[in-house]
Amino acid sequence: MITGFILDWIGSLAPTLIGLIIAFILAIFALRTLVHLCCSNKNRVRSSDDSSVTVGCAVFLLCSRPMNRFVALNCNCPCYIPRPRLRFLVRLALLLFAILLRVLAIILYATSKTNTASKATLAFACAFSIIFPLSSISLDFYQYRVWWHYRPSCDTLPRSTMSKKHIRYIPYHLVGNNRNDMHMGNKPCDTMSPDVKCRNRNLEHLIIFHLDDYKPQERWGLLPPSEAANYVGFHRTKAEFAISIAHSDFHPSMTPPQMLGFGVYFARSIEHTKGKARNAGALICAEIRMGRVKQITVNQIDTVRNSKAWWKNYDTVYYNHENDDRDEFCIKDPAQILRWVIVVDEENDTKVGEYRLDTEFEDTWCGCI
Known part of the structure; x- marks a missing residue:
């Protein structure tokens, strides 16, 4: 007893x-x-x-x-x-x-x-x-x-229609500058420096801890074959387009002008999706199967511009920019995109505030309570 x-x-x-x-x-x-x-x-x-x-x-x-x-x-x-x-x-x-x-x-x-x-x-x-x-x-x-199963306020489509490739939406207040250098376990990676790169390829980790001006991988051509098969890319688009992607899939851009030809575009650097994207409102981090890759430089862009002729021999065109921050690549088939996570910008998502998720941890005392 x-x-x-x-x-x-x-x-x-x-x-x-x-x-x-x-x-x-x-x-x-x-x-x-x-x-x-x-x-x-x-x-x-x-x-x-x-x-x-x-x-x-x-x-x-x-x-x-x-x-x-x-x-x-x-x-x-x-x-x-x-x-x-x-x-x-x-x-x-x-x-x-x-x-x-x-x-x-x-x-x-x-x-x-x-x-x-x-x-x-x-x-x-x-x-x-x-x-x-x-x-x-x-x-x-x-x-x-x-x-974990968060959906932004702009996604009103049935959950049953969600693509199997869609891992999750990440509330905007969890990413980027919201990381706190003083809080253990919440601060950005200690390895985020010009010479040392984080080896974590988890898509959520990249978006949450490395949103600002970070390149998660070396240039595709510098990677060993074991790491080059799948590559991480970033795609910025309108919030409504991102919602559509979450419930279906990416769609190739087939209307000129298309610098690397027709297909789906991704940037190597998160920061430089801002300068490349024609639309804004959401950011997508995706894992892509690269397949057969055609690497080009600025002098070779005209060989692929506004064309899908390269589709016959290649799955991906990778552009080695003079500034490696601005590298980008284009894939011909959305089936090459294996999985993704999506962050919808604050102006397109009111649910964070409505659910008070952004103030959930504001009353933290003594680091824990």
Whole structure:
């Protein structure tokens, strides 16, 4: 029975904290009432004036988001800001551990040698309490879906029509300048320098941590064959076009002028999609199967301009610009695009503000709560 109670208590740490907070609030009110009854009339008026302070303290303890996170063991660590799935998995592991402890406690209660009524009562109470961590898991799953399965306000198409290549939308407030150099796990990669490149090819990582003027790979022609097969490219377009792509696929540009010929265009550098794209409103980061590649320089552009003649022998035209930041390439077939992530600009997406996702971590205290 004692072992079962210990396991039950460890699995009920969050409710214990909540109980302590409530007990502390009740003690404040009881002490204030006692002082109010024992003081003189003059002091009684003064203590009455202080009632708003007492109530304010109680409201703060009950309604403060940092306090709620503390008592619910819902850590708000900065490393979770760009990684909502990680927070969900950590919370899920803690809650499942709590449920496991309670199941063990139920077994110990039910098999103890004490009187039948006592052990049956404890076993039933412990079993009933499992409802609450299960409810917490349900709420966490909802929050996880809001973040991970996020859809911008401009996407009103049925979710069932989403392309299998579409990994996810990334809310705009998670990317680029929103990284904080002072927060461990939230700051940009330490390897982001002219001489040292991040080797992480995860599309979400590139968009979230390397949005500004970053080239995730060497020029295609400088890569070893093992890395050259698939390449990462960036495509900027209108928000409505990006939504259409998310629910179908890319479409080749077939209307002149097209500098590298007809096809789908991508830039090597995120920053320089701004100078190349004819439209703006959304950014797409995609992994592309390059296939047979025709490399050209500025003197050879006329051999491919406004043409698809190169389609016969090549899958991709790669333009080695004089400034390697401005390299770009054109693929002939959207089937070469394997997967992508999309960021819709703030002016085209009101849901971040409506869901208050942009203020989710603003009340972070002591780096965590």
